[in-house]
Each structure stands twice: as structure tokens, then as C-alpha cells.
Amino acid sequence: MHRTKTRFAARVSRVASALERRGIRATYTLHDRALSNRASRRRFAQAPPVLDAVQRRIVDDLDARGFSLLTFSELFDGDPLWEEITAQGARFVEETEAGLAGDRERLRVRAGKEFVVRLHSYGVELDFSDPWFRACASQRMLDVANAYLGMWSKLEYVDLWYSVPQPEEATRVSSQRWHRDFNDRKLVKVFLYLVDVDTDTGPFQYAAGSAPGGPYGDAWPWRPLGENYPPEEELERRIPPEAIHTFTGPRGTLLFCNTAGFHRGGFATARPRVLATATYSSPASLASLTERSYRYAGALDELDAATRYALD
Ligand SMILES: O=C(O)CCC(=O)C(=O)O
Numbered sequence: 223m224h225r226t227k228t229r230f231a232a233r234v235s236r237v238a239s240a241l242e243r244r245g246i247r248a249t250y251t252l253h254d255r256a257l258s259n260r261a262s263r264r265r266f267a268q269a270p271p272v273l274d275a276v277q278r279r280i281v282d283d284l285d286a287r288g289f290s291l292l293t294f295s296e297l298f299d300g301d302p303l304w305e306e307i308t309a310q311g312a313r314f315v316e317e318t319e320a321g322l323a324g325d326r327e328r329l330r331v332r333a334g335k336e337f338v339v340r341l342h343s344y345g346v347e348l349d350f351s352d353p354w355f356r357a358c359a360s361q362r363m364l365d366v367a368n369a370y371l372g373m374w375s376k377l378e379y380v381d382l383w384y385s386v387p388q389p390e391e392a393t394r395v396s397s398q399r400w401h402r403d404f405n406d407r408k409l410v411k412v413f414l415y416l417v418d419v420d421t422d423t424g425p426f427q428y429a430a431g432s433a434p435g436g437p438y439g440d441a442w443p444w445r446p447l448g449e450n451y452p453p454e455e456e457l458e459r460r461i462p463p464e465a466i467h468t469f470t471g472p473r474g475t476l477l478f479c480n481t482a483g484f485h486r487g488g489f490a491t492a493r494p495r496v497l498a499t500a501t502y503s504s505p506a507s508l509a510s511l512t513e514r515s516y517r518y519a520g521a522l523d524e525l526d527a528a529t530r531y532a533l534d
Pocket residue numbers: 397398403411424425426427481485486487488
């Protein structure tokens with residue numbers, strides 16, 4: 223009797239979560255096609271930003287292969303923001319290493335992804351006094367994200383990560399394995415390396431052309447809440463090695479990437495990888511698939527319309 227009841231309960235819970243998934247997918251599609259994204263595309267089209275040559279190159283690269291690689295100083299030429307971000311990174315490293323050596327309870331980690339310590343994680347308040355947030359909400363970055371997405375985007379996620387070195391024999395787990403992000407069909411993730419990253423520091427890797435619409439877009443195709451983690455060896459058989467890019471590089475390396483395409487990283491074995499990251503996605507994503515990681519604590523009415531939209 224107990225067994226029957228337990229099986230029945232398990233079945234009810236499976237059906238309930240399948241229905242919930244279906245509901246979330248339907249909400250995403252509705253917001254993408256008809257509700258929020260349509261209005262956001264119209265707003266963008268009414269006054270598209272004027273991009274300079276560096277910003278144009280990033281958008282063209284993203285369109286052509288799903289990523290763009292440059293340096294922070296190319297995009298923020300001569301801006302003292304770099305010194306502020308590196309100081310922010312240094313404080314984060316110091317606090318993280320003190321936590322790793324002592325009270326690990328203080329460290330911000332997510333269950334199943336304990337190898338990444340975060341500066342903010344979710345549920346924080348941020349404003350322009352935070353240097354990395356200021357970079358992410360700047361027109362230099364936001365105009366790029368909006369131009370690639372063809373709409374006013376939402377700045378959904380802002381953080382700094384410290385990837386803790388793993389034993390070399392450890393197996394890759396979670397985002398250390400090839401996957402597509404579930405967030406959106408088309409999104410922009412940004413990674414700014416705050417330390418030199420070599421092959422033992424867990425470099426980010428990307429399969430160019432694997433975003434929806436690309437030559438490998440049909441391999442385990444993106445769907446909202448899809449099964450986004452295929453077996454590693456199968457993926458490596460299906461996508462040719464020349465499409466796989468491994469982003470080693472010095473501190474200051476800046477990468478824009480549509481992570482609806484296959485990517486992985488953070489499998490540091492020799493040294494910690496420290497980076498700043500951000501995600502820009504469509505309003506449809508925030509309405510259905512994702513949650514903003516922070517609340518903007520500044521005054522929205524002091525911002526221009528596209529920035530206000532991104533942070534609100
Ligand atoms: O840590 C990495 O390099 C991978 C990050 C990742 O998979 C993601 O942000 O979706």
C-alpha cells in the first residue's frame with residue numbers, strides 16, 4: 223500500500239513538473255513573440271545606438287561566430303574603471319582566500335557548484351558605486367548587448383567569480399561540462415579575466431557556430447528548459463575541433479559570447495581563475511526563465527531610457 227502510494231505521489235510530482243515546464247515554455251514563447259520582446263525591439267529600432275568601430279566589431283563577431291574576444295582597454299580606452307575593477311577583484315580574492323582557509327560558511331557558493339565562489343550571488347543591492355556594475359550598465363557595454371540582441375535588453379546578472387582549483391583527476395561537473403545556457407535563445411554573457419588564464423586555470427571554451435541558427439545549432443538544439451548537457455564525448459564527435467575555441471589570455475581579456483551556444487569552463491586545476499561576469503538577456507527571459515541576480519539600489523529616474531530599462 224505504502225509503495226503504491228509512493229509511486230502514485232512520484233507520478234503526480236512528475237506530471238506536475240512536466241506541466242509546470244510546459245507553462246514556463248509557453249510563457250517564454252508568448253513574451254518572446256508577442257509581449258515584452260516585441261515592445262523592446264520596437265524601442266530599440268526607434269533609436270538604435272551609434273556604435274564606434276570597437277563596439278561594431280564586437281557585434282559583427284557575435285553575429286558571425288557567437289563570440290568576440292578583445293581586451294578591456296580596447297573597449298574602455300583610458301578609463302580609470304580598470305584600476306577600480308582590479309582593486310575590487312583583489313579585495314574579493316583576499317576575502318575568498320581567507321574564507322577558504324577558515325570559515326567556509328561565509329563563502330557564497332551554490333549547491334552543486336561549490337567550485338565557484340561568488341562575490342554577490344543573488345539577492346544583493348547594487349548601484350554605480352560598484353565598479354564592475356558601472357562597467358556593465360555603461361553605454362559602452364549595454365549598446366553592444368542591445369545592438370546584438372536587436373532590442374533593449376535586461377542586465378540580468380552581475381558578479382565576480384573565483385573558481386577554486388580542483389584535483390587534476392576530478393571529473394568535470396555542472397558548467398565545467400559542455401552545455402547551452404537555458405536563459406534565452408539569444409543572450410550575451412561577458413567575461414573579464416582578472417588574472418592570467420592558461421590551460422590549467424580553467425579557461426572558458428566555446429563551440430563557435432553552435433548558437434541557434436549557426437551550423438551546429440541543430441546539435442541538441444536549444445529549447446527553453448531543454449536538456450542542455452549532452453555527453454561530452456558525443457559533443458566532441460559531433461562538433462569539429464576547429465570550431466572549439468579555448469580562451470586562455472592575460473588579465474584584462476574581455477569576452478562577449480552568446481552562451482545559448484555550447485560552452486564550458488572553470489575547471490581550474492593549478493591556480494584559481496578569477497573573473498568578472500555579466501549577462502544581458504531579453505525581457506522574455508526575465509519574465510519566464512530567469513531571475514535577476516540583484517536589485518538596482520540607485521535612482522532610476524536619473525538614467526537614460528535604455529539604461530533604466532536594463533536595470534528596472
Ligand atoms: O565558468 C565558466 O567558464 C563557464 C561559465 C558558464 O558555463 C556560464 O556562465 O554559463
